[in-house]
Amino acid sequence: MSDNPIHKTPQTTPRQSATFDEYTNSEIRRAAATGIYDIRGGGSKRKLPHFDDLLFLGASVSRYPLEGYREKCGTDVVLGTRFAKKPIHLKTPVTIAGMSFGSLSGQAKESLGRGASAAGTSTTTGDGGMTQEERGHSTTLVYQYLPSRYGMNPDDLRKADAIELVIGQGAKPGGGGMLLGQKITKRVAKMRCLPEGIDQRSSCRHPDWTGPDDLEIKIAEIREITDWEKPIYVKIGATRPYFDVALAVKAGADVVVLDGMQGGTAATQEVFIEHVGLPILAAIRPAVKALQDLGLYRNGKNSVQLIVSGGIRNGADVAKAIALGADAVAIGTAALIALGDNDPHLEAEYNKLGTTAGAYDDWHEGKDPAGITTQDPELMKRLDPIKAGHRLANYIAVMTMEAQVVARACGKSHLHNLEPEDLVALTIEASAMAQVPLAGTNWIPGITKF
């Protein structure tokens, strides 16, 4: 044999499997070692068709733009015009999604209230009831009415500015919540009427109604108890948006909240987060169609408003969601990041937890070094509600201004004047889901011919 390397049998470069990738293999090893499914917080982390796959067609010869800094571009939104005596008026269509005290610290809830109030928008309670931290600092507070009814009481129902009847959420449509023992502290346990330190499982179904006809009576009950004053939202996880929206509206909803699979949760099974539900991009148009077919879409007082959530990150996402037909959006994960969640300055502490800034999602373990998704008194102290609230208010203001920039470029004097015709898609998938043409063509798969 020659020593010349060229005469050796060449070896291929070691190749990782695309199917059995590094994460997949690590999960197989974790499952084999523990015998129980992986639980985590947050929403879907996989790459999904999303708002980034859409672009706005700014004004040109055929459209007339508005002057960027001088001409008015309205951002306000009224929610609950259909039946409620006291609809909600918000300055911005960016609202704060439901997140529970228990999953979040009291300081985090206070921060959300402070930030949202400064920005002229609403916050929303979550499983476990209403806290003084949040009611006291939220000018407009939406009270969630959930299957578990943890902490639910009629006094809080009356204190709310609106009521959100939760049927599901995007991270786990068809599933109930979880709050593991590390976060069931004395205060959380008392509010939820549970033994301290247990692993709490929330119901996936409401205890006292089963179908849409029952739901109609349930909504009527809540209206009667609150003397028809409060707007009633119905929140659904995106799965069959046309039919679910139609049924929610038939049952009497004033507002429908539609949450895509990118929407976060405090804790549930990884398999649920990544494999059940629809990306929000695919859900908005069928939901709007349901409202249009029922004659309740932007039809004056006789309208049902649509709030969409799940992966809203910036003003472009806000504008795109509204252009597709939403009246408002809700942010959860993004709001937590604005407060300080997963911040790189805590990298050393994330490393100690076996993760890295930006990837930390074991919220159920209650060890959040940012003091947000924890009930640990020492960690909670790290979050300054005034500073965190200020960051959130800044962030919402930026999102609102960004949405205005885009709307003005499209010649719109109000965000609600944005429309699907202002959009094109970069991919065939996004084109089909959002029902807007593939960029440079008139083709919408399933609707028009190429």
Add this chain to the structure above:
Amino acid sequence: METLNFDLDVKPLREVNQFLHGDASGLNGKKVVIENPNGAHNIAVGLKSEVDVTIKGHAGYYAAGMNQLAKVTIEGSAGSGVAENMMSGHVHVKGFASNAAGATANGGLLVIDGDAGLRCGIALKGADIIVGGSVGSFSAFMAQAGNFIILGDAGEGLGDSIYEAKVFVRGTVKSLGADCEKKTTSAEDRKILADLLVKAGYADVNPDSFQQYGSARTLYHFHVDNAGAY
């Protein structure tokens, strides 16, 4: 005592409920009679004063829902969710109750003289429920706190995933749900049972004729050995 009569054949329910939500100082101690309910839903929901309401006939869904302080008597049967999420007060159904009676109730006393349907006392959070007849399947599902007394029989899956509620059954139990087991009644629990029987108008019933059930507490923490029960 002054009695006010409302006839639902002529008076809209909305107006009756609005009246019943009035200032407590004007309602405390008042007697209100609601005639011709004819199965209407949401009668006397959200009451928050010590008013005494009698419904002369059958009520639909959620009668006396979220009750606080008031005494509500239904002289007939009640639809689904009677006294759901009650906080305090006293609700008495003289006939039968449909599904989810007393669901998630936090406080107060619910008495049902007849049978109750499925999921009676589901997610009970501290109220007391006494059923003179039998209860349907999945009753006391995930019941968290409170006392639930059944003079008749219980259907399948009694107390599935129950937390700290106490269930007393005089008749037979078709089957127990996950993590629900027989308990020995302590002297303290016997007193609770005996006192509630008297309070509910069943003083002649022997407290020693009941079997107590409660949580085995094996599902309180996620564990691989319990995977089949989740």
